[in-house]
Amino acid sequence: xxxLTVYHIPVCxxxxxxxxxxxxxxxxxxxxxxxxxxxxxxxxxxxQKTRGTxxxxxxxxxxxxxxxxxxxxxxxxxxxxxxxxVAQRDPYRRAVENMLTRLEGEFGNHGYRFVxxxxxxxxxxLRDGMLKxxxxxxxxxxEHSPAxxxxxxxxxxxxxxxxxLFMRFWFLDYYEDFELPDEDRYARVRAWRDACLAHPxxxxxxxxxxxxxxxxxxKGAGNGxxxxxxxxxxxxxxxxxxxxxxxxxxxxxHSATDEELGL
Numbered sequence: 532x533x534x535l536t537v538y539h540i541p542v543c544x545x546x547x548x549x550x551x552x553x554x555x556x557x558x559x560x561x562x563x564x565x566x567x568x569x570x571x572x573x574x575x576x577x578x579q580k581t582r583g584t585x586x587x588x589x590x591x592x593x594x595x596x597x598x599x600x601x602x603x604x605x606x607x608x609x610x611x612x613x614x615x616x617v618a619q620r621d622p623y624r625r626a627v628e629n630m631l632t633r634l635e636g637e638f639g640n641h642g643y644r645f646v647x648x649x650x651x652x653x654x655x656x657l658r659d660g661m662l663k664x665x666x667x668x669x670x671x672x673x674e675h676s677p678a679x680x681x682x683x684x685x686x687x688x689x690x691x692x693x694x695x696l697f698m699r700f701w702f703l704d705y706y707e708d709f710e711l712p713d714e715d716r717y718a719r720v721r722a723w724r725d726a727c728l729a730h731p732x733x734x735x736x737x738x739x740x741x742x743x744x745x746x747x748x749x750k751g752a753g754n755g756x757x758x759x760x761x762x763x764x765x766x767x768x769x770x771x772x773x774x775x776x777x778x779x780x781x782x783x784x785h786s787a788t789d790e791e792l793g794l
Contacts, residue, residue: 536563537604538577539588541766542736542744544639544695545601546588551691552605554732556612569755570764602632605691618688627675631682631689634671638664639696645709646702649751651783658709665711669720679719680726686733694727699745701738706749706782739772743792746778750786758786763794770794 539546546564553559567577573585580597581589590598590607598604609618619625641664645657676682682689703709711717711724727733746765747758755764763769765778775793779785 534561534563535593536565536591537588538565538567538580538591540567540569542740543587544699547695547698547733547735548601548605548691549588549590549608550735551694551733552608552617553612555617555686555691556608556615558608558612568768569766570768571755602692605688609688617691619683624683628682628688631668631671631675632692634667635692635696638668638693639699642696642700642703643748643753646706646745646749647751647753649783654707658707661703661709662712662717665720666716668723669717672719672723677719680722682723686727686730690723690727690730690733693724694730694733697724697727698733698736698738699741701741702745702749705742705780739777743772743775743778746787746792749778749782760786761789763789765792765794767794 537546537549539549549562550559550564553562567573567587573581577589578585580591580595581599582597584599586599588601588604590604592598598607606618609616619628641657641660645661648654648657672679672682681687700709711721744766747753747756750758752758752764755766757764770793776791778792779787
């Protein structure tokens with residue numbers, strides 16, 4: 532097959548889903564991942580391909596056709612590279628897998644609302660909401676896969692969907708001191724999360740990278756937007772995240788400068 536092209540944002544969880552799936556299939560090198568700088572306006576040539584939309588990732592086929600939405604692209608890759616299968620082949624198991632996948636939208640959205648919150652008075656409510664999201668996943672896993680650690684026998688479709696979110700939520704650990712309580716009602720989802728985070732096919736990003744790049748999200752500015760008094764986004768390509776200092780953790784009482792962030 533002629534090489535496919537994916538336009539994506541570095542450390543984007545929705546792009547990482549594709550990389551995980553391709554890694555599980557041994558196909559990662561067969562796609563051309565083209566990086567898009569989130570801190571700059573989308574190039575005209577890219578907007579022409581996407582018909583004006585800016586959300587990424589976007590997949591371009593060899594003949595110039597465009598596919599959008601990470602789960603749609605994920606299914607396309609599963610279909611064109613059927614072996615080894617990552618999605619379940621048994622209809623019932625696939626349905627269970629899809630039910631769990633349907634829960635990821637609310638889970639991910641709540642985590643991002645939590646990290647972007649700027650009102651200290653809302654922290655407790657957002658923390659409780661995040662715990663409810665984990666409890667919901669715990670209940671689902673206890674019903675369909677109590678032994679674990681994965682939904683089925685091995686790391687698969689649901690894990691490829693959720694693992695990038697589990698990794699992004701390292702920013703909740705860092706900026707909101709969030710952690711799952713050591714209680715039975717979270718034990719099953721904790722085991723699932725920990726197994727997902729440790730899987731060899733899901734090591735595209737690190738905790739340090741996410742914490743540093745997502746600092747602006749913790750201050751309420753997403754998608755490369757600039758904060759007051761700043762001239763560079765924490766997502767900038769102009770400075771290597773490995774060479775930057777760790778950002779200040781107290782997001783509510785201090786706004787770091789470009790210099791403090793090593794930008």
